[in-house]
Amino acid sequence: xxxxxxxxxxxxxxxxxxxxxxxxxxxxxxxxxxxxxxxxxxxxxxxxxxxxxxxxxxxxxxxxxxxxxxxxxxxxxxxxxxxxxxxxxxxxxxxxxxxxxxxxxxxxxxxxxxxxxxxxxxxxxxxxxxxxxxxxxxxxxxxxxxxxxxxxxxxxxxxxxxxxxxxxxxxxxxxxxxxxxxxxxxxxxxxxxxxxxxxxxxxxxxxxxxxxxxxxxxxxxxxxxxxxxxxxxxxxxxxxxxxxxxxxxxxxxxxxxxxxxxxxxxxxxxxxxxxxxxxxxxxxxxxxxxxxxxxxxxxxxxxxxxxxxxxxxxxxxxxxxxxxxxxxxxxxxxxxxxxxxxxxxxxxxxxxxxxxxxxxxxxxxxxxxxxxxxxxxxxxxxxxxxxxxxxxxxxxxxxxxxxxxxxxxxxxxxxxxxxxxxxxxxxxxxxxxxxxxxxxxxxxxxxxxxxxxxxxxxxxxxxxxxxx
Amino acid sequence: xxxxxxxxxxxxxxxxxxxxxxxxxxxxxxxxxxxxxxxxxxxxxxxxxxxxxxxxxxxxxxxxxxxxxxxxxxxxxxxxxxxxxxxxxxxxxxxxxxxxxxxxxxxxxxxxxxxxxxxxxxxxxxxxxxxxxxxxxxxxxxxxxxxxxxxxxxxxxxxxxxxxxxxxxxxxxxxxxxxxxxxxxxxxxxxxxxxxxxxxxxxxxxxxxxxxxxxxxxxxxxxxxxxxxxxxxxxxxxxxxxxxxxxxxxxxxxxxxxxxxxxxxxxxxxxxxxxxxxxxxxxxxxxxxxxxxxxxxxxxxxxxxxxxxxxxxxxxxxxxxxxxxxxxxxxxxxxxxxxxxxxxxxxxxxxxxxxxxxxxxxxxxxxxxxxxxxxxxxxxxxxxxxxxxxxxxxxxxxxxxxxxxxxxxxxxxxxxxxxxxxxxxxxxxxxxxxxxxxxxxxxxxxxxxxxxxxxxxxxxxxxxxxxx
Numbered sequence: 001x002x003x004x005x006x007x008x009x010x011x012x013x014x015x016x017x018x019x020x021x022x023x024x025x026x027x028x029x030x031x032x033x034x035x036x037x038x039x040x041x042x043x044x045x046x047x048x049x050x051x052x053x054x055x056x057x058x059x060x061x062x063x064x065x066x067x068x069x070x071x072x073x074x075x076x077x078x079x080x081x082x083x084x085x086x087x088x089x090x091x092x093x094x095x096x097x098x099x100x101x102x103x104x105x106x107x108x109x110x111x112x113x114x115x116x117x118x119x120x121x122x123x124x125x126x127x128x129x130x131x132x133x134x135x136x137x138x139x140x141x142x143x144x145x146x147x148x149x150x151x152x153x154x155x156x157x158x159x160x161x162x163x164x165x166x167x168x169x170x171x172x173x174x175x176x177x178x179x180x181x182x183x184x185x186x187x188x189x190x191x192x193x194x195x196x197x198x199x200x201x202x203x204x205x206x207x208x209x210x211x212x213x214x215x216x217x218x219x220x221x222x223x224x225x226x227x228x229x230x231x232x233x234x235x236x237x238x239x240x241x242x243x244x245x246x247x248x249x250x251x252x253x254x255x256x257x258x259x260x261x262x263x264x265x266x267x268x269x270x271x272x273x274x275x276x277x278x279x280x281x282x283x284x285x286x287x288x289x290x291x292x293x294x295x296x297x298x299x300x301x302x303x304x305x306x307x308x309x310x311x312x313x314x315x316x317x318x319x320x321x322x323x324x325x326x327x328x329x330x331x332x333x334x335x336x337x338x339x340x341x342x343x344x345x346x347x348x349x350x351x352x353x354x355x356x357x358x359x360x361x362x363x364x365x366x367x368x369x370x371x372x373x374x375x376x377x378x379x380x381x382x383x384x385x386x387x388x389x390x391x392x393x394x395x396x397x398x399x400x401x402x403x404x405x406x407x408x409x410x411x412x413x414x415x416x417x418x419x420x421x422x423x424x425x426x427x428x429x430x431x432x433x434x435x436x437x438x439x440x441x442x443x444x445x446x447x448x449x450x451x452x453x454x455x456x457x458x459x460x461x462x463x464x465x466x467x468x
Numbered sequence: 469x470x471x472x473x474x475x476x477x478x479x480x481x482x483x484x485x486x487x488x489x490x491x492x493x494x495x496x497x498x499x500x501x502x503x504x505x506x507x508x509x510x511x512x513x514x515x516x517x518x519x520x521x522x523x524x525x526x527x528x529x530x531x532x533x534x535x536x537x538x539x540x541x542x543x544x545x546x547x548x549x550x551x552x553x554x555x556x557x558x559x560x561x562x563x564x565x566x567x568x569x570x571x572x573x574x575x576x577x578x579x580x581x582x583x584x585x586x587x588x589x590x591x592x593x594x595x596x597x598x599x600x601x602x603x604x605x606x607x608x609x610x611x612x613x614x615x616x617x618x619x620x621x622x623x624x625x626x627x628x629x630x631x632x633x634x635x636x637x638x639x640x641x642x643x644x645x646x647x648x649x650x651x652x653x654x655x656x657x658x659x660x661x662x663x664x665x666x667x668x669x670x671x672x673x674x675x676x677x678x679x680x681x682x683x684x685x686x687x688x689x690x691x692x693x694x695x696x697x698x699x700x701x702x703x704x705x706x707x708x709x710x711x712x713x714x715x716x717x718x719x720x721x722x723x724x725x726x727x728x729x730x731x732x733x734x735x736x737x738x739x740x741x742x743x744x745x746x747x748x749x750x751x752x753x754x755x756x757x758x759x760x761x762x763x764x765x766x767x768x769x770x771x772x773x774x775x776x777x778x779x780x781x782x783x784x785x786x787x788x789x790x791x792x793x794x795x796x797x798x799x800x801x802x803x804x805x806x807x808x809x810x811x812x813x814x815x816x817x818x819x820x821x822x823x824x825x826x827x828x829x830x831x832x833x834x835x836x837x838x839x840x841x842x843x844x845x846x847x848x849x850x851x852x853x854x855x856x857x858x859x860x861x862x863x864x865x866x867x868x869x870x871x872x873x874x875x876x877x878x879x880x881x882x883x884x885x886x887x888x889x890x891x892x893x894x895x896x897x898x899x900x901x902x903x904x905x906x907x908x909x910x911x912x913x914x915x916x917x918x919x920x921x922x923x924x925x926x927x928x929x930x931x932x933x934x935x936x
Contacts, residue, residue: 108711108823131717153660164658166667167635180911186889188819189851190632192621192671193889193896193907194934195916199634199667203660220717243576249599249688249760292717293764351656355576383657421654421661428661439661443648447922448663454918466662 004089004460005069007047015050015092018060023098025049034093037080038140039431040346044086046073046093053098055173055181055212062210063179065092065460072177072461074206076116076148079140081347082429084151084205088464096147099212102126110218111170111187116147116211133221135162138425139333147211153203155425157254157332160382161290162219164425166202173213174201177456187215200451205427206462208455225253225290226301227325229275231314235259235283235377239357241311242285242381246354248307250300254288255382257357262335262378262389269338274327281314285381286332335378336387344392345376346404348411349432352420354384363414364388371407372399385424405434412438428466436467472557472928473537475515483518483560486528491566493517502561505546505553506608507899508814512554514541514561521566523641523649523680530678531647533560533928540645540929542674544584544616547608549815550897552619552673556932564615567680570594578686579638579655584615584679601689603630606893607801615679621671623893625722625800628850629758630687632893634670641681642669645924655683668919673895674930676923693721693758694769695793697743699782703727703751703845707825709779710753710849714822716775718768722756723850725825730803730846730857737806742795749782753849754800803846804855812860813844814872816879817900820888822852831882832856839875840867853892873902880906896934904935 016024025031026048035045052058065072071091078085087093100117107130114123120141127134135158138144148154150172155164172184174197184197201208232238242255260282267275285308289300305316319325339345352360361377364386368375373395379387388411392400412422412435422428422435436445449467453459484492493499494516503513520526533540539559546553555561568585575598582591589609595602603626606612616622618640623632639653642665652665669676700706710723728750735743753776757768773784787793807813820828829845832854836843841863847855856879860868880890880903890896890903904913917935921927 106821106823107715109821110714111821153658153664155658159658163635166664167631176911182909182912182915186819186907187821187887188853188889188892189822190621190623190627190819190848190853190892191889192817192891192893194904194912195919196621196634196667196671197912197915199664203664220714220719246578246688247575251688293761296761296764349660351654351658353574353577353579353655354657355574380658385656385658419655421656421659423660424656424658425660432661436662439654441650443644444650444662444665447650447665450922451663451919454915454922 004071004091007070007091011068011070012048014064015048015061018064019050019052019057023051034075034095037078037083037085039081039083039429042083042086042430044088045090046087047090049093049095051095051098055175058094058175058210058212059179059181061092061094062175062177066177066179066458069458069460071463074210074462076145076151077119077140077143079144080148080152080427080429082423082427082431084427084429084462084465086430088430094210096145103213105130111215112218113213113215114146116145116150116214118146120144120146120149127218128221131221132218134168134216134218136165136168139336146214150202150211150214151204151206152425152427155380155383155385157256157380159380160255161251161253166199168216169198169202169214170217171215172198172201172211174209175212176209177458177461189217205429205465207452207465222290223292224294224297225288226297227286227288227319227328228301228305229317229328230285230287230308231278231281232283233280233312233314235361236358237311238283238285239361239381241308241313242357243355244311245304245307248303250304252287252304252382253290254286256286256332256379257381257386258284258286258332258335258378259376261376263331265342266331266335266338269341270330270334272327272331274324275317275331278314286328339376339389346390348388348390348408349423349426350388350411350415350420351383351385351424352415352418354382356418356420357381357384357386360386360414360418364411367407367410371403373404373407383424384420409435409438430465433467472539472559475538475559479536479538480516482532483516483529486532487518487520487525491519502543502563505548505551507549507551507897510551510554510898512556513558514555515558517561517563519563519566523643526562526643526678526680527647527649529560529562530643530645534645534647534926537926537928539931542678542930544613544619545587545608545611547612548616548620548895548897550891550895550899552895552897552930552933553616554898556898562678564613571681573598579683580686581681581683582614584613584618584682586614588612588614588617595686596689599689600686602636602684602686604633604636607804614682618670618679618682619672619674620893620895623848623851623853625724625848627848628723629719629721634667636684637666637670637682638685639683640666640669640679642677643680644677645926645929657685673897673933675920675933690758691760692762692765693756694765695754695756695787695796696769696773697785697796698753698755698776699746699749700751701748701780701782703829704826705779706751706753707829707849709776709781710825711823712779713772713775716771718772720755720772720850721758722754724754724800724847725849725854726752726754726800726803726846727844729844731799733810734799734803734806737809738798738802740795740799742792743785743799746782754796807844807857814858816856816858816876817891817894818856818879818883818888819851819853819892820883820886822850824886824888825849825852825854828854828882828886832879835875835878839871841872841875851892852888877903877906898933901935
């Protein structure tokens with residue numbers, strides 16, 4: 001464990017000299033604002049909040065903090081679900097919100113260079129105007145930052161066809177904890193030049209350096225898409241249909257699973273009347289295909305419909321207008337909020353090989369019965385990525401804060417047995433690090449900790465995230 | 469620099485006890501066989517060649533060598549082009565040729581688990597029989613090993629649409645230099661669980677550990693493809709057409725560039741009469757599209773043909789049978805051999821953002837004029853990956869072994885200025901490491917060397933590759 005210094009008035013003056021007085025915050029309102037993210041009920045106030053606007057400022061901040069042994073927590077949009085942007089040790093919170101420029105959309109090379117504080121959807125819309133596509137978009141795309149997406153290796157609904165953030169990152173400008181600035185790679189599609197520092201930094205949850213510029217590859221924007229919602233009377237059959245679709249040779253551009261309560265709650269939450277959920281329906285699949293040829297898409301959607309019918313689905317709802325598509329996607333994207341508004345909950349971001357989904361879902365329910373918790377599951381089924389929301393409901397405080405831990409442990413042990421892991425796209429941060437030893441051996445953990453030490457010998461940067 | 473021990477008779481006995489007497493080789497013929505790979509004229513005899521058959525044997529070998537400070541060089545098919553599999557320091561050469569089983573083709577999850585000593589084409593054919601596709605295949609696919617492809621992060625002609633090796637590796641079993649065995653990740657499509665050790669190992673050229681099992685994701689096999697060969701009277705225009713195809717919204721499944729001499733030499737080398745090369749033709753593009761709907765492919769190919777015609781191409785040759793396709797691909801795949809048979813040469817594996825190809829090609833020619841060398845260029849133009857073959861021809865030995873280095877340095881400086889790097893898919897190995905400082909700062913090199921130290925504190929594993 002590191003012994004950190006406390007932020008002194010002298011530090012504050014030095015930090016003001018770097019970023020300007022207007023961008024150094026120690027007032028209660030700001031400290032409070034940056035003391036939490038979207039992770040359940042965690043609360044860790046920093047001592048000071050900084051909003052640098054350039055790589056040079058970030059570099060000088062890091063150099064100062066590294067020498068003074070002040071802990072630094074980098075932060076994007078604050079939408080994280082694992083506590084990665086929380087200042088567990090107080091100290092300096094470094095917000096990237098003023099690093100918010102899209103530097104260049106390179107239409108010749110199908111690349112974009114951006115700062116980390118750009119909102120993901122803003123970036124998507126900007127490249128879309130040029131007929132280009134940056135696929136990874138978490139449900140929080142309207143508020144999360146692209147830099148945070150890099151830190152967590154985010155996914156989102158399109159990952160099933162188009163891959164996750166790591167599949168789009170070509171190169172990163174990184175400020176190291178000692179203040180040195182490097183680029184991690186080159187702006188090329190193929191690279192066999194030394195170790196892949198780019199991929200080491202993607203998903204490292206802001207523990208190895210602060211990303212200040214990002215080069216992403218883009219792809220041509222598909223011109224058309226089709227969307228359908230498929231009800232099933234058995235959640236297990238819905239899960240089984242998922243891998244059958246791929247085995248039949250189809251790759252949907254989205255393949256989302258929602259348990260009965262997920263869709264029911266969000267329908268009530270947003271007061272939507274679009275979907276009627278019959279009593280016997282236990283789960284839904286939301287299936288999208290995209291491409292450039294509408295005729296082909298219709299054929300493909302029909303073929304997929306034929307596959308899901310073999311799993312006893314109910315009446316399929318085809319979205320027949322842009323508005324209907326928007327409405328269905330709104331329902332899917334706001335499930336998390338609906339769950340949150342409904343009950344105290346804990347979300348586990350499990351991921352397994354796609355065909356093991358039915359076993360995972362059944363296992364989660366069986367564990368829930370033994371430990372006395374209800375769960376609402378939904379997520380990116382095409383990737384085998386199931387968000388398990390454990391609902392507090394009428395559980396006692398003792399059970400919620402006590403034995404539930406053992407239940408979660410059993411879920412993760414099941415995930416491991418099925419060839420999966422404990423986080424698909426939310427990261428480990430503060431909330432899952434106690435479970436890392438289920439997945440990793442001592443030797444693996446040692447390698448990771450030693451890599452951390454290579455980048456951050458004074459252990460000041462986002463310390464205590466991923467591992468202690 | 470490490471001080472290595474020499475292999476003693478006692479070591480040989482201990483190694484025989486591990487892998488069996490039949491798989492320990494010290495005879496001249498075997499030593500000579502493993503003293504070179506496909507990299508120009510390098511020659512480094514090991515002291516002993518080992519052929520272990522299990523992860524356990526590899527682990528025990530590494531433990532012994534780590535404690536005895538014996539250098540270990542891992543080796544796949546020996547087809548490398550950067551000297552990565554050469555025993556520069558003598559010692560132990562560890563061949564993976566008996567780790568040659570495909571362990572499981574998981575049709576439910578579209579994954580394959582394999583040992584590293586499987587020939588890439590054997591693996592491709594095995595999954596193809598199940599209707600599945602593993603796209604990355606270097607020209608050497610008939611003899612290279614999948615383990616070597618992991619070490620070099622290989623590409624091949626399909627990379628332009630389907631990505632390179634790193635885009636298919638889900639998980640690796642890795643024997644560390646100390647003999648410990650770890651898995652680097654999980655068998656899942658999305659992973660936000662700690663540092664991405666998998667991607668750190670891919671492309672690390674056998675310097676961090678020995679890969680003993682590989683889990684790859686697979687995709688459905690496209691059912692149809694079309695192929696055409698397009699001549700241009702200007703190599704620069706051919707390069708310019710490449711990025712125009714993507715900007716028009718098309719993603720070919722292969723987009724290969726060959727300078728006049730590349731195609732001419734290979735046509736003579738394999739004695740093919742399929743292609744007539746007119747006097748004024750300076751370059752060719754080989755363009756493939758693939759997919760499941762023949763009608764769509766014809767439309768797509770016609771649209772691409774319209775794009776290349778805007779760049780003044782000559783008469784397009786459409787391959788109209790399986791045999792013609794095979795013949796055209798044979799020509800492309802054997803260019804390297806043809807160049808090799810034609811002259812002493814050095815191959816540089818340059819890569820730049822795709823649209824910068826014309827500037828790269830022009831720059832290479834201009835540098836060649838100043839330094840008095842001729843070059844034959846070809847490669848994966850869709851990825852911006854140009855193989856620059858510098859031909860000795862009638863250069864003096866002094867120029868070849870002396871000033872040429874400065875010319876190569878200028879090529880790499882140009883590559884850097886264009887946003888590219890010095891190896892796209894061949895790796896750094898022994899032959900490019902002197903040029904690493906063109907691309908990387910001292911701080912970047914330090915990070916890589918420290919990461920190497922984390923994995924290999926005694927510095928025994930493939931020491932001296934990538935960097936000293």
